[in-house]
Amino acid sequence: MSRLFAHFVLLRPANIITAIADIMLGFAASGSVMMLMQDDEVTAGEPQMRLLYWLILSTIGLYGGGVVFNDVFDAELDRVERPERPIPSGAASRVSATVLGALLLIGGIAAAFQVSVLSGALAVLISVIALVYDALGKHFSVLGPINMGLCRGLNLLLGISAVP
Template sequence: MSRLGAYLRLMRPANIITAIADIMMGFAASGMLLSRPFWEINLTGETLEPLGWLVLSTIGLYGGGVVFNDVFDAELDRVERPERPIPSGKATVGGATAVGALLLAGGVLAAWQVSLLSAALALAVALLALLYDWKGKHHNLLGPVNMGSCRGGNLLLGMSAVPAAVEELWFIALIPILYIAAITMISRGEVHGGNIAALRGAVLMYALVLGGIISLSLLPQFTFRYSLPFLLLFAFFIFPPLLRAMPTKEPKLIIKAVKAGILALIVMNASMAAGFAGWQYGLLVLLLLPVSTYIARKFAVT
């Protein structure tokens, strides 16, 4: 692993693709693509520019957040994960801190190009990520909620392309908050094995996420029949790995369940995006999955 490769690994590039899916989902919910199929929209700079800036923003925010996760965990990783870039010596704490800070600052500045609200949301996501890296992940209850809030804020960031949409549809952010909280609960068993109560709780939370997406059909701008195929695929992604891990609680199976849950974020976003902007747009979001899966073969997602 080269030095550049080590810093890229710290950023978890496969996971960054899932963050882009959050932005695309929020962009669809904002109404930017609501009136017509997305390929019929006049794709001027006025339409595409805010999406581009918000995608750049989430790359910086997510990349910076996970880099700081390894910075704060450097000493622990020397014992539990010596193969990670910092304990292996391929990256330094100082270098990782500088890279993480630049990424977070770049994420906020990119969002500022869209609106002041976008910048405020980006700053909130950055601060929530740092809070999780520093203290949040050590709390059994607040940690999962803290991590989930980062994803919820990221979805709102995509929605901020139309600021009024954030005020109207803010509650949609509760879905990724709940989902990421579930994954965070599962991930705590990666090293020493899972807690059966936590794994059962994650199953319940997954079910509530599915129910939350189905409930979006109550919105006049959401078409459930477009969402349904993606939603079934989402369920297929998340439940089997978790159910296989529950009887044994083995770390290897827990890692597989976490990896499946992270990659399935794209499918979850596709299911909601399809309901707001048509199955074609949902398919476009879903196409991020093979990209993320391919990158995940080269770089760890946990």
């Protein structure tokens, strides 16, 4: 497995679709979709579409960073239980995965701040809660599901935060 592909695998791209769906559902539930259907022929929906694009970019970074850090924190366990994963197999180093995860989270936060301060604050909160899950939460039968539910619920709120 090439190093580039190994880092791509760390992102779990098939699962990122679910995070994008959260954003789109929140966006639709917020009523922002109605703004896309404006009658103004020149700017019909453009500002709202821009917000949606930023939020989709944000959730890709947040989800991607979260799952990359999940593999970073699980590297020792994965050596035994999932040796084919990129870090234990040596296809990706723990350091490069840490850098990738950090860049993705920072990029996700920065993209959210392009929408609003509220969106940015939600992205920061999602990042912190995801890191708590990765490092600690998943090892506890009560905290883990609550922690993951908070990540998903806040991601839905991130989509709703497009409301001006």
